Amino acid sequence: MRPATHALIGGAATAALAPSLGWPASALFGLASVFIDVDHYLDFLYYNGGKIWSLRKAYLFHLRLTCHHHRKDFLVLNVLHTTEAFILILLLALWSGSLWLQAIWAGMIFHYLCDLSMMFRRRILHVRAHSLLEYWIRRRRLAQAGLSPDNPYLDTLKDLQAGAGGPGGNPSLIALSTPSPGAAALPAKTSGHIDSVIV
Numbered sequence: 001m002r003p004a005t006h007a008l009i010g011g012a013a014t015a016a017l018a019p020s021l022g023w024p025a026s027a028l029f030g031l032a033s034v035f036i037d038v039d040h041y042l043d044f045l046y047y048n049g050g051k052i053w054s055l056r057k058a059y060l061f062h063l064r065l066t067c068h069h070h071r072k073d074f075l076v077l078n079v080l081h082t083t084e085a086f087i088l089i090l091l092l093a094l095w096s097g098s099l100w101l102q103a104i105w106a107g108m109i110f111h112y113l114c115d116l117s118m119m120f121r122r123r124i125l126h127v128r129a130h131s132l133l134e135y136w137i138r139r140r141r142l143a144q145a146g147l148s149p150d151n152p153y154l155d156t157l158k159d160l161q162a163g164a165g166g167p168g169g170n171p172s173l174i175a176l177s178t179p180s181p182g183a184a185a186l187p188a189k190t191s192g193h194i195d196s197v198i199v
Protein backbone atom coordinates (compact mmCIF):
# COMPACT_ATOMS: atom_id res chain seq x y z
CA MET A 1 0.00 0.00 0.00
CA ARG A 2 1.27 3.48 -0.81
CA PRO A 3 2.40 5.90 1.93
CA ALA A 4 -0.39 8.42 1.20
CA THR A 5 -3.02 5.72 1.69
CA HIS A 6 -1.42 4.65 4.95
CA ALA A 7 -1.32 8.28 6.10
CA LEU A 8 -5.00 8.73 5.26
CA ILE A 9 -6.20 5.56 6.99
CA GLY A 10 -3.76 6.00 9.90
CA GLY A 11 -4.89 9.62 10.34
CA ALA A 12 -8.53 8.58 10.52
CA ALA A 13 -7.74 5.83 13.05
CA THR A 14 -5.65 8.27 15.10
CA ALA A 15 -8.51 10.75 15.28
CA ALA A 16 -10.89 7.96 16.29
CA LEU A 17 -8.55 6.74 19.06
CA ALA A 18 -7.63 10.15 20.47
CA PRO A 19 -10.68 10.61 22.77
CA SER A 20 -10.01 7.34 24.61
CA LEU A 21 -6.22 7.05 24.27
CA GLY A 22 -5.19 10.70 24.54
CA TRP A 23 -3.29 12.64 21.92
CA PRO A 24 0.35 11.63 22.63
CA ALA A 25 -0.34 7.90 22.43
CA SER A 26 -2.73 8.33 19.49
CA ALA A 27 -0.16 10.41 17.62
CA LEU A 28 2.45 7.71 18.19
CA PHE A 29 -0.03 5.14 16.89
CA GLY A 30 -0.53 7.23 13.74
CA LEU A 31 3.18 7.87 13.21
CA ALA A 32 4.04 4.18 13.66
CA SER A 33 1.28 3.22 11.22
CA VAL A 34 3.07 5.25 8.54
CA PHE A 35 6.77 5.21 9.43
CA ILE A 36 7.02 1.43 9.77
CA ASP A 37 7.61 1.68 6.01
CA VAL A 38 11.04 3.16 6.70
CA ASP A 39 12.35 -0.37 6.08
CA HIS A 40 11.51 0.08 2.38
CA TYR A 41 13.88 3.04 2.38
CA LEU A 42 16.58 0.93 4.03
CA ASP A 43 16.12 -1.65 1.24
CA PHE A 44 16.70 1.07 -1.32
CA LEU A 45 19.85 2.26 0.45
CA TYR A 46 21.12 -1.30 0.73
CA TYR A 47 20.62 -2.14 -2.93
CA ASN A 48 22.09 1.10 -4.26
CA GLY A 49 25.09 0.67 -1.99
CA GLY A 50 24.27 3.78 0.06
CA LYS A 51 25.01 6.06 -2.92
CA ILE A 52 21.53 7.55 -3.31
CA TRP A 53 19.62 8.93 -0.35
CA SER A 54 16.75 10.66 -2.13
CA LEU A 55 13.36 9.80 -0.62
CA ARG A 56 11.66 10.54 -3.91
CA LYS A 57 13.94 8.16 -5.78
CA ALA A 58 13.39 5.51 -3.13
CA TYR A 59 9.64 5.87 -3.65
CA LEU A 60 9.95 5.63 -7.43
CA PHE A 61 12.27 2.66 -7.05
CA HIS A 62 9.64 0.79 -5.06
CA LEU A 63 6.93 1.72 -7.52
CA ARG A 64 9.05 0.32 -10.33
CA LEU A 65 9.88 -2.76 -8.28
CA THR A 66 6.20 -3.73 -8.37
CA CYS A 67 6.63 -4.47 -12.11
CA HIS A 68 8.46 -7.62 -11.01
CA HIS A 69 5.77 -9.04 -8.68
CA HIS A 70 5.11 -11.87 -11.12
CA ARG A 71 8.69 -13.23 -11.07
CA LYS A 72 9.55 -16.51 -9.40
CA ASP A 73 12.51 -14.90 -7.67
CA PHE A 74 10.46 -12.00 -6.30
CA LEU A 75 10.63 -12.19 -2.52
CA VAL A 76 10.57 -9.15 -0.29
CA LEU A 77 11.83 -8.90 3.25
CA ASN A 78 10.72 -5.80 5.14
CA VAL A 79 12.29 -6.26 8.56
CA LEU A 80 9.81 -4.08 10.44
CA HIS A 81 6.94 -6.04 8.88
CA THR A 82 8.03 -9.39 10.29
CA THR A 83 6.55 -11.52 13.05
CA GLU A 84 9.84 -11.30 14.92
CA ALA A 85 9.78 -7.46 14.91
CA PHE A 86 6.19 -7.42 16.14
CA ILE A 87 6.98 -9.88 18.94
CA LEU A 88 10.06 -7.89 19.98
CA ILE A 89 8.17 -4.57 20.19
CA LEU A 90 5.27 -6.26 21.99
CA LEU A 91 7.59 -7.82 24.57
CA LEU A 92 9.30 -4.46 25.12
CA ALA A 93 5.93 -2.75 25.48
CA LEU A 94 4.66 -5.31 27.99
CA TRP A 95 7.93 -5.45 29.91
CA SER A 96 8.16 -1.66 30.23
CA GLY A 97 4.42 -1.15 30.74
CA SER A 98 4.75 1.89 28.47
CA LEU A 99 1.48 3.04 26.90
CA TRP A 100 3.51 4.84 24.23
CA LEU A 101 5.31 1.65 23.18
CA GLN A 102 2.00 -0.19 23.17
CA ALA A 103 0.59 2.52 20.90
CA ILE A 104 3.59 2.16 18.56
CA TRP A 105 3.10 -1.60 18.45
CA ALA A 106 -0.62 -1.20 17.73
CA GLY A 107 0.17 1.29 14.93
CA MET A 108 2.61 -1.17 13.35
CA ILE A 109 0.05 -3.99 13.54
CA PHE A 110 -2.63 -1.72 12.12
CA HIS A 111 -0.38 -0.89 9.17
CA TYR A 112 0.50 -4.54 8.66
CA LEU A 113 -3.18 -5.57 8.62
CA CYS A 114 -3.90 -2.86 6.02
CA ASP A 115 -1.02 -4.22 3.92
CA LEU A 116 -2.29 -7.79 4.33
CA SER A 117 -5.84 -6.98 3.29
CA MET A 118 -4.63 -5.18 0.16
CA MET A 119 -2.14 -7.92 -0.70
CA PHE A 120 -4.80 -10.57 -0.13
CA ARG A 121 -7.19 -8.83 -2.50
CA ARG A 122 -4.40 -8.54 -5.08
CA ARG A 123 -3.43 -12.20 -4.54
CA ILE A 124 0.19 -11.26 -3.83
CA LEU A 125 0.48 -12.33 -0.18
CA HIS A 126 3.32 -14.66 -1.18
CA VAL A 127 5.63 -11.93 -2.47
CA ARG A 128 6.57 -10.84 1.04
CA ALA A 129 8.22 -13.01 3.68
CA HIS A 130 6.22 -12.48 6.85
CA SER A 131 8.99 -13.62 9.15
CA LEU A 132 12.78 -13.71 9.15
CA LEU A 133 12.67 -17.50 9.39
CA GLU A 134 10.35 -17.74 6.39
CA TYR A 135 12.68 -15.48 4.41
CA TRP A 136 15.70 -17.59 5.30
CA ILE A 137 13.95 -20.80 4.25
CA ARG A 138 12.53 -19.39 1.02
CA ARG A 139 15.81 -17.70 0.09
CA ARG A 140 17.61 -21.02 0.50
CA ARG A 141 15.02 -22.75 -1.71
CA LEU A 142 15.44 -20.08 -4.37
CA ALA A 143 19.22 -20.47 -4.20
CA GLN A 144 18.83 -24.22 -4.73
CA ALA A 145 16.89 -23.41 -7.90
CA GLY A 146 19.65 -21.05 -9.01
CA LEU A 147 17.59 -17.92 -8.22
CA SER A 148 18.16 -14.97 -5.95
CA PRO A 149 15.60 -12.52 -4.52
CA ASP A 150 18.24 -9.81 -4.91
CA ASN A 151 17.82 -9.88 -8.69
CA PRO A 152 14.44 -8.11 -9.00
CA TYR A 153 15.91 -5.26 -6.92
CA LEU A 154 19.07 -5.08 -9.00
CA ASP A 155 17.07 -5.29 -12.23
CA THR A 156 14.88 -2.45 -11.01
CA LEU A 157 17.95 -0.29 -10.44
CA LYS A 158 19.12 -1.15 -13.95
CA ASP A 159 15.66 -0.39 -15.40
CA LEU A 160 15.67 3.01 -13.80
CA GLN A 161 19.21 3.86 -14.79
CA ALA A 162 18.50 2.80 -18.37
CA GLY A 163 15.24 4.75 -18.39
CA ALA A 164 16.94 7.88 -17.12
CA GLY A 165 20.07 7.98 -19.18
CA GLY A 166 20.15 5.15 -21.67
CA PRO A 167 19.57 5.41 -25.40
CA GLY A 168 15.96 6.38 -25.94
CA GLY A 169 15.55 6.81 -22.23
CA ASN A 170 12.71 8.92 -20.98
CA PRO A 171 14.14 11.96 -19.18
CA SER A 172 11.04 12.16 -17.02
CA LEU A 173 11.98 8.86 -15.42
CA ILE A 174 13.94 8.67 -12.26
CA ALA A 175 17.53 9.76 -12.67
CA LEU A 176 19.54 7.68 -10.30
CA SER A 177 22.89 9.11 -11.20
CA THR A 178 22.00 12.81 -11.37
CA PRO A 179 19.76 15.01 -9.24
CA SER A 180 16.36 15.48 -10.85
CA PRO A 181 14.53 18.63 -9.82
CA GLY A 182 10.81 19.06 -10.17
CA ALA A 183 7.80 16.99 -9.32
CA ALA A 184 7.99 13.23 -9.14
CA ALA A 185 7.08 11.53 -12.39
CA LEU A 186 5.85 7.99 -12.44
CA PRO A 187 8.29 5.66 -14.13
CA ALA A 188 7.10 4.12 -17.37
CA LYS A 189 6.56 0.43 -17.82
CA THR A 190 9.41 -1.78 -18.81
CA SER A 191 8.25 -5.17 -17.62
CA GLY A 192 4.96 -6.22 -16.11
CA HIS A 193 2.95 -3.30 -14.80
CA ILE A 194 3.22 -0.91 -11.91
CA ASP A 195 0.99 -2.12 -9.11
CA SER A 196 -0.82 0.07 -6.64
CA VAL A 197 0.51 -2.15 -3.86
CA ILE A 198 4.04 -1.44 -2.73
CA VAL A 199 5.44 -4.29 -0.68
Ligand SMILES: [Zn+2]
Nearest residue numbers: 037081111115
Ligand atom coordinates in the same frame (compact mmCIF):
# COMPACT_ATOMS: atom_id res chain seq x y z
ZN1 LIG B 1 3.99 -1.59 4.73
